[in-house]
Amino acid sequence: MGQGRGWEGAVLRLMRAKDYGFTVTHAEDVTPDYRRLRFTDGGMLAATGVHPTMWVRLWFDNAGKPHQRAYTLVDPDPAAGTFGLEFALHEGCASDWARAAKPGDTIEATVQGTGFDVPAPAP
Template sequence: MAMDIGTEQRHAARRVRHETRRRLLTVKAIEDVTPRMRRITFSADTMEGFESLAPDDHIKLFFAAPEGPQMRDFTPRRFDREAGTLVIDFALHEAGPATSFAAGARIGDPLEIGGPRGSAVVADDFDWYWLIGDETALPAIGRWLEEARPGLPILTAIAIADASERQAIETKADWTTLWSLRSEAGTDDAAAFIALLAGQPLPPGDGFIFIAAETNVARAVRRYLTEERGHLESWMKAAGYWKRGEADAHERIED
């Protein structure tokens, strides 16, 4: 795919650093979006200075544990600075401090957060976007869809446990959604994603692809899209939001 200097400038991403500070939040509302996804709205005395400019930003959540405080990365699903509220979606999966907190959360419970430290803002001038991920990527994908400009072509490919985990998301984008159900496709998310995408031609024009899943899955899908489908690496972002067998693993995938 040819790319001239003007195209590079038009689609340039930007990195924005934020002043980091810790904030003490309080559980304000609890909603089960699906059987395995719990949405918690937090309130704070003030959200002044809180910035989150990209759908895949991350903040640190601090959980109390017998062995000492535990930190986990989460995506700000939605926030309202004036109202002083922040929404975080928790995937209820294997046992851990975040799942334990979300599963047992009660109105009024406190939670400390920090960040985001910065935002990597993807240009909003691509002709189309593909958003690919598992449950851990759904908060970022959902926010991306909600904030998308009207009529923007977006395709999502999302791996979930079963049909009960499908989410309804309000968007003004021209949204095509593909769901891979592990109850039917098996547990190999990489193979499932590739099978879903194999039947989808790359749309005309310039497109950006976002991938977030288990580290090895994200790496395999990225390799498929660059090596077999020919998509530009510079118009793609892949991240391992978790790594099998490791706690609190998050990494940008470059190779």
């Protein structure tokens, strides 16, 4: 994982970003233009923990070139190693991938620390 991602991938590696493989476990068409996917995390949540607004970069093939998009985790469950992502469907390689995704499909992802600290006292 993480090879052949051009300058974006090289910069992320220098910033100590970590790569993971996610597997689709469930796909739901919420509307004709909105799709929700559930994933297993490939060990990510155990390694990184979870916090509000946590996001990941997914890597898509765009006519043979790497293309990344960021998505915020929805309902992460660190104990189960699962989470959801929600996709607005429009033209583009990320939407095309999400439209066709089905259980068992995999995708590469990169996680870079966000430096989020929970405020004290907690809201």
